Amino acid sequence: MNGTFSRRRDRLLTYRAMREGKITSSRRTRCSACGAESPQLEWDRSLQVCPRCGFHAPVGAYYRLSNILDPGSFQELEEKLAPADPLSFPDYPAKLEQLEEATGLKDGAVAALGRIEGRRAVFGVLDSRFLMGSMGTAVGEKITRAAEYADKKRLPLVIFSASGGARMQEGIFSLMQMAKTAAAIQRFQSRGGLYISCFTHPTTGGVTASFASLGDIMLAEPGALIGFAGPRVIEQTIKEQLPEGFQRAEYLLDHGFLDRIVPRSEWRTVLSQLLALHEKGGRP
Amino acid sequence: MSRFTPEEKVKLARHPDRPGTADFIDALFTDFFEQRGDRFCGEDPSILGGIARFHGRPVTVVGHRKGKSLEENLRCNFGMPSPEGYRKAQRLMKQAEKFGRPIITFVDTPGAYPGKEAEERGQGEAIARCLALMSALEVPIISVITGEGGSGGALALAVANRVLMLEHAVYSVLSPEGFASILWKDSSRADEACGVMKLTAQDLRRGGIVQGVLREPEGGAHTDWQAVFRTMDAALTRELAGLEKWKGPALARQRYEMFRAMGQGLPPAGREEP
Ligand SMILES: [Zn+2]
Numbered sequence: 001m002n003g004t005f006s007r008r009r010d011r012l013l014t015y016r017a018m019r020e021g022k023i024t025s026s027r028r029t030r031c032s033a034c035g036a037e038s039p040q041l042e043w044d045r046s047l048q049v050c051p052r053c054g055f056h057a058p059v060g061a062y063y064r065l066s067n068i069l070d071p072g073s074f075q076e077l078e079e080k081l082a083p084a085d086p087l088s089f090p091d092y093p094a095k096l097e098q099l100e101e102a103t104g105l106k107d108g109a110v111a112a113l114g115r116i117e118g119r120r121a122v123f124g125v126l127d128s129r130f131l132m133g134s135m136g137t138a139v140g141e142k143i144t145r146a147a148e149y150a151d152k153k154r155l156p157l158v159i160f161s162a163s164g165g166a167r168m169q170e171g172i173f174s175l176m177q178m179a180k181t182a183a184a185i186q187r188f189q190s191r192g193g194l195y196i197s198c199f200t201h202p203t204t205g206g207v208t209a210s211f212a213s214l215g216d217i218m219l220a221e222p223g224a225l226i227g228f229a230g231p232r233v234i235e236q237t238i239k240e241q242l243p244e245g246f247q248r249a250e251y252l253l254d255h256g257f258l259d260r261i262v263p264r265s266e267w268r269t270v271l272s273q274l275l276a277l278h279e280k281g282g283r284p
Numbered sequence: 285m286s287r288f289t290p291e292e293k294v295k296l297a298r299h300p301d302r303p304g305t306a307d308f309i310d311a312l313f314t315d316f317f318e319q320r321g322d323r324f325c326g327e328d329p330s331i332l333g334g335i336a337r338f339h340g341r342p343v344t345v346v347g348h349r350k351g352k353s354l355e356e357n358l359r360c361n362f363g364m365p366s367p368e369g370y371r372k373a374q375r376l377m378k379q380a381e382k383f384g385r386p387i388i389t390f391v392d393t394p395g396a397y398p399g400k401e402a403e404e405r406g407q408g409e410a411i412a413r414c415l416a417l418m419s420a421l422e423v424p425i426i427s428v429i430t431g432e433g434g435s436g437g438a439l440a441l442a443v444a445n446r447v448l449m450l451e452h453a454v455y456s457v458l459s460p461e462g463f464a465s466i467l468w469k470d471s472s473r474a475d476e477a478c479g480v481m482k483l484t485a486q487d488l489r490r491g492g493i494v495q496g497v498l499r500e501p502e503g504g505a506h507t508d509w510q511a512v513f514r515t516m517d518a519a520l521t522r523e524l525a526g527l528e529k530w531k532g533p534a535l536a537r538q539r540y541e542m543f544r545a546m547g548q549g550l551p552p553a554g555r556e557e558p
Binding site: 141173176187226229234257 | 397400407415420436440443462482488
């Protein structure tokens with residue numbers, strides 16, 4: 001127990017040091033969008049946004065929270081929630097074990113209680129390092145519990161999505177998580193709860209078609225790919241090439257599905273403003 | 285109960301002569317009044333819906349429509365709805381709640397349409413709203429998976445108090461072809477996918493995903509429509525009678541809790557109360 005806590009604390013402290021440029025390294029990192037190599041130090045200072053082209057590289061859930069929350073306010077919720085293998089899918093448990101080893105996560109979502117400039121909120125963050133942040137039973141359950149917890153404590157709910165969609169290895173049980181999470185969000189909102197949905201790159205499939213699209217406020221990081229069907233599936237279906245920028249955050253903003261695009265360095269400011277505008281969790 | 289393999293069931297579920305939503309409406313309902321359009325921008329024929337009487341009682345009925353001829357198939361986009369279809373469904377279901385009508389849905393789709401305009405108009409948002417809306421409606425909802433229950437496009441009409449399936453219908457997170465191509469990068473392994481996906485009515489009944497399985501004639505629903513209609517009529521009558529006693533908030537709560545329990549590791553199999 002203590003071991004877990006201190007490991008997590010170490011990790012958060014490392015992130016802060018990285019951000020403040022206290023950890024130096026001569027390593028250079030290539031951007032997967034523009035291909036340019038930049039010193040790791042510059043990437044760290046820009047919160048893993050490409051110093052050359054502005055590509056917002058996917059980041060882990062703890063790292064994201066460490067950039068947004070007031071220092072010392074992070075309190076993880078439901079950290080023991082573990083995935084199930086409802087289809088007895090070949091090799092799936094071994095894959096999960098391997099990913100837990102690599103990421104320190106039990107599955108692709110983290111839920112936490114935290115503060116932004118002193119204002120409390122419940123946070124859910126998907127982590128694309130874990131099977132593309134796909135939603136199986138554990139991810140669905142964690143998001144649902146986060147919504148139920150926010151409802152019980154009468155706190156706002158902020159969810160950062162990053163997901164390839166439903167978790168294939170859990171089959172129909174994954175699909176049902178769409179109904180379950182959408183229902184939990186609906187119930188939370190109908191009782192006056194504020195839900196801020198934040199899309200990050202990439203979010204597609206069952207996550208887009210459930211809780212992520214139901215925010216009272218809808219935000220996204222620049223350039224994030226957001227859609228129901230993935231671009232490759234669409235191109236195969238319509239047999240033509242999709243235009244540049246299709247399904248990107250800017251495109252969704254133009255088509256009326258987002259309130260604003262928020263660069264990674266501005267999440268704290270924007271969320272703080274929104275939480276302040278909905279003091280008392282948004283309830284009258 | 286079944287002599288068919290999962291691969292064979294997928295073929296039966298997709299059989300062109302299988303009765304579809306329009307056929308069930310013709311055979312089991314009277315006074316059908318079709319409602320069209322989403323009141324935002326369009327009408328999507330791949331979802332058919334309206335008001336009708338079921339044994340004299342007004343209900344709202346909504347379902348996927350694939351079409352029977354090639355011309356109809358094309359018009360209905362082979363049963364793959366666009367956001368306009370899902371928004372029409374939302375409109376009809378909200379109206380059902382307003383007027384206290386039970387809702388009956390027939391599910392039969394390969395999935396929501398993965399097209400450019402569908403994405404532009406918010407396919408994901410349209411499906412998400414269907415799920416959220418249905419989860420909270422205070423009227424009875426009965427859904428029957430009659431053919432292909434493909435992915436979120438199917439679930440969008442299946443957040444019900446009672447979810448039933450025809451014996452050889454299938455219901456899955458993705459088409460077997462899509463599943464094989466995502467997991468194994470090889471869509472030709474679709475038959476193998478059918479086996480591991482647990483997409484048959486019998487598997488799903490065991491897993492607590494559906495609450496009842498409706499017997500089909502020997503050889504499948506396409507061989508004897510009248511037999512299927514009799515079974516469907518009896519099942520809908522029975523389920524409606526069972527839900528009739530429940531007050532609105534209790535119906536919404538039961539639905540919430542049923543889906544809430546799916547995939548907690550303890551499937552609610554055997555739970556008989558609505
Ligand atoms: Zn770059």
